[in-house]
Amino acid sequence: MAASDYSLTASEVIALSPCEIGRAGATITAGQVVVDDPSTGKLVLADANHATAAICGRVKGIAAHNASDGQPLAYVGNGGRIRIDSTTATGEQNETVYLSDTPGAMCSSDDAKMVGFSTVIGHVDTAGAILTVQIAEAAAAYGN
Amino acid sequence: MADITVTPAEVIPQNGSDVKWGTAGEDIDAGEFIYFDAADNGKAKLADANGTGAAHTVQALAVTTSADDQPLGYVLPGAEVQMDTSAFATAGLPVFLSANPGKCSVTAADYTTGWYYNHLGVVKAGGKILQFGALSADTAK
Numbered sequence: 306m307a308a309s310d311y312s313l314t315a316s317e318v319i320a321l322s323p324c325e326i327g328r329a330g331a332t333i334t335a336g337q338v339v340v341d342d343p344s345t346g347k348l349v350l351a352d353a354n355h356a357t358a359a360i361c362g363r364v365k366g367i368a369a370h371n372a373s374d375g376q377p378l379a380y381v382g383n384g385g386r387i388r389i390d391s392t393t394a395t396g397e398q399n400e401t402v403y404l405s406d407t408p409g410a411m412c413s414s415d416d417a418k419m420v421g422f423s424t425v426i427g428h429v430d431t432a433g434a435i436l437t438v439q440i441a442e443a444a445a446a447y448g449n
Numbered sequence: 450m451a452d453i454t455v456t457p458a459e460v461i462p463q464n465g466s467d468v469k470w471g472t473a474g475e476d477i478d479a480g481e482f483i484y485f486d487a488a489d490n491g492k493a494k495l496a497d498a499n500g501t502g503a504a505h506t507v508q509a510l511a512v513t514t515s516a517d518d519q520p521l522g523y524v525l526p527g528a529e530v531q532m533d534t535s536a537f538a539t540a541g542l543p544v545f546l547s548a549n550p551g552k553c554s555v556t557a558a559d560y561t562t563g564w565y566y567n568h569l570g571v572v573k574a575g576g577k578i579l580q581f582g583a584l585s586a587d588t589a590k
Contacts, residue, residue, distance in 0.1 A: 316476065316516035324520050326470070332458065335519060370515040373458035376479060377468045377513055379520035 310410035311402075317390040320369040321435065324379035327365065329372035336389055337368050337409030338426060339380055348378055350409035353424060364404065364424055364440050385438045386430070400429045402436060451559075452552040453544075455480035459533035462512045463578060466528035473515040480532060481551030482507045482569060482583075483523060493521050495551035498564045499589075505565035507546055507583040526570075526583045533577045540574035546585075563589050 313336035330347025333339060338351040341363040348365060355361050366382035367389075381387040389411075404424040405412040411426055425441040460479035462468055474492025477483060483493045484503050496507045510530055513522040524530060536555060537544075546567030547554045553569055560566060566586040573580050 316519075318516075319518050320520060324470070326468075335516065370473075370513050370519040370521065372513055373460075373479070375461040376458075377462070377522040379470060379513075379522065 310405045310407050310412050311389065311391045313389055313391050315371055317388070318367075318369065319388040319390075320379070320381050320385070321388055322381060322385040324369050324385070325366060325382040327378050327380065329374055329376050329378040331374055333368045333372050333378060333409070335368050335370050336387075336391075338364060338404055338411060339366060339368055339378070339409075340364050347374075348380070351404055351424070352408040353404045353406045355408075361424070361442075364426070364442060366438055366440070367426070367436070381438055383438055383440050387436050387438065388434055389436050390434050402426045402428060451556060452547045452549055452554055453532075453534055453536040455532055455534050455553075457514050459531065460512055461531040461533075462522075462524050463529040463531060466524050466530065468512060468522045468524060469509075471521050471523060473517055473519050473521040476516050477511045477521055477551065478514045479512050480530075481511045482509075482546055482553060482567075483511050483521075483551065484508045492518075493523065496546055496567070497548060497550040498546045498560070498567055499548040500550070504550075505546075505567070505589075506585040506587075507567045507569060509583075510569075510579075510581050511551075524581060526581055528581050529573060530579050530581055531576060532579050535577075537572045537577040537579065540572055542572040544569040544571065544579060560590055565589050 315335040318335040339348040366380040372378040457479040509523040515521040
């Protein structure tokens with residue numbers, strides 16, 4: 306796996322806008338991207354090249370705390386802001402952030418990790434620290 | 450006091466138990482007992498049977514694992530929560546707050562001078578589920 310997924314510290318991830326609420330369907334860590342699993346209605350890790358296409362296109366937002374299967378999960382959805390405080394999200398102001406092919410992870414556009422469904426998660430609005438969530442999904446997969 | 454070992458990932462609020470949301474004021478694990486600190490914007494912190502001020506009065510039970518300033522899901526007394534620990538295998542067992550922040554025990558005899566009794570509910574038959582019902586003394590032993 307490429308080395309350039311954003312590296313996050315879960316305890317440093319802080320929601321800066323009101324959260325939406327769902328239920329975790331897997332172990333999820335603060336700062337991971339979650340999708341709605343239509344088969345269970347629970348939130349699981351997003352993955353740009355997930356084997357189940359239906360899961361690729363249902364990104365809901367970014368987890369705001371840790372949760373295990375069956376526990377409630379608050380996440381920052383579309384239009385929200387979240388401090389990700391990543392040391393690797395060093396990009397510039399307004400750098401676009403994409404869903405990675407590593408489950409739950411995000412990457413920048415130059416990482417060659419944007420395989421499968423290219424999903425924009427948002428953009429960095431203060432370099433390295435704060436992400437504005439603005440989800441845009443590709444209609445079809447490419448690459449990989 | 451022998452604290453009960455709770456695995457945070459196994460803590461699941463049961464159907465019909467209303468999950469409410471606040472903000473963690475320190476690192477809190479699912480299954481830990483909390484109070485809300487009025488002196489710190491009402492943030493949730495770990496309750497403690499020999500804690501000072503509001504800290505020795507349990508108000509809620511955390512059902513998410515959250516770091517300082519992250520959203521925290523919790524249930525209020527009246528809720529039922531799967532704790533899934535072998536210490537909760539006996540139905541009807543009463544549960545008490547420990548003097549270790551956030552933790553619980555089934556040994557009331559451990560309460561010693563200066564501690565505040567906090568009865569946290571009883572173990573429900575089957576499933577290692579806590580019927581959460583906090584009752585806190587306002588006077589130390």
